[in-house]
Amino acid sequence: MHIFKHYVSFVPAIIFTQLSKNITIQLQFEMAKDYLKPKSGGIIIDASCGSGLFSRLFVKSELYCLVVALDFSENMLKQCKEFIKQENISDERLVLVRADISRLPFVSGSIDALHAGAAIHCWPSPACAVAEISRVLRPGGVFVGSTFIADVLPPVIPLLRIGRPYIDQITGNNTFLSELELEDLCSACGLVNFTFVRNGFYIMFSATKAS
Numbered sequence: 001m002h003i004f005k006h007y008v009s010f011v012p013a014i015i016f017t018q019l020s021k022n023i024t025i026q027l028q029f030e031m032a033k034d035y036l037k038p039k040s041g042g043i044i045i046d047a048s049c050g051s052g053l054f055s056r057l058f059v060k061s062e063l064y065c066l067v068v069a070l071d072f073s074e075n076m077l078k079q080c081k082e083f084i085k086q087e088n089i090s091d092e093r094l095v096l097v098r099a100d101i102s103r104l105p106f107v108s109g110s111i112d113a114l115h116a117g118a119a120i121h122c123w124p125s126p127a128c129a130v131a132e133i134s135r136v137l138r139p140g141g142v143f144v145g146s147t148f149i150a151d152v153l154p155p156v157i158p159l160l161r162i163g164r165p166y167i168d169q170i171t172g173n174n175t176f177l178s179e180l181e182l183e184d185l186c187s188a189c190g191l192v193n194f195t196f197v198r199n200g201f202y203i204m205f206s207a208t209k210a211s
C-alpha cells in the first residue's frame, strides 16, 4: 500500500506538469529570480529540492552567498549530489541538508529567502510547513513557491471539493490549494504582500516575512 501510494502520489503532479509544458524550468527560474531579487547576496534554501533542478541553477547564478538544497528524501539528495558532481558544480557555496519542511534545523530569523518548487502539494501539512518557513525567514525575507491549482475546469471544482479528502488519501498529495487558500495560509503565518503569476494549472507565488 505504501509503495502504491508513493507512485500514485506523483500522478496528479505529472498530469499538471504535462499540461503546463510551456512553463519551462528556465522560465520558472527567471520568474523565481525576479521575486528573489531583493535577497541577492543572502542565504537561500531550495526546500524540497528533489534532484536539485533549481538548487543547481541558484548556485550557478552566483547570486547567493549560500544555497541550501534541502529535502526529506535521502534518495533525492543522493541524486542531487550526483548531478552536482556530473555538472562539476563547486560545492563552496552549497550544502545539502536532509530535513522535514515542518522542522527546519535553522535558527529563527536566519534565512534570507526560501524557494519551494512544485512542493507544497507534497507536504504532509502545508500549514505547519509555511509556519516553519516563516519562523526561519528574517524580517523582509522572501518565500517563493510553485504548485498547481485544479480550478481550470470550473464544473469540476465542486466535485474536487467533495472528493478532496479521498483524492488526498489515495494519491498522498496533500492538497492542491486555491489561490485564496495559499494567500490565507501565508498571511496566517505572518507572511505579507502575497503575489502570484498564473499560467493554466501552474502558479508561482511569493510572500514576504513581515518586518
Ligand SMILES: C[S@@+](CC[C@H](N)C(=O)[O-])C[C@H]1O[C@@H](n2cnc3c(N)ncnc32)[C@H](O)[C@@H]1O
Pocket (backbone or CB within 6 Å): 013, 047, 048, 049, 050, 051, 052, 053, 054, 070, 071, 072, 073, 076, 099, 100, 101, 102, 116, 117, 118, 119, 122, 123, 124
Ligand atoms: C515534486 S518534487 C519537487 C522537486 C523539485 N523542487 C523540483 O521542482 O524539481 C517534491 C519534493 O518534495 C519532497 N518532500 C516531500 N515531503 C517533504 C517534507 N516533509 N519535507 C521536505 N521535503 C519533502 C520530496 O522528497 C520531493 O523531492
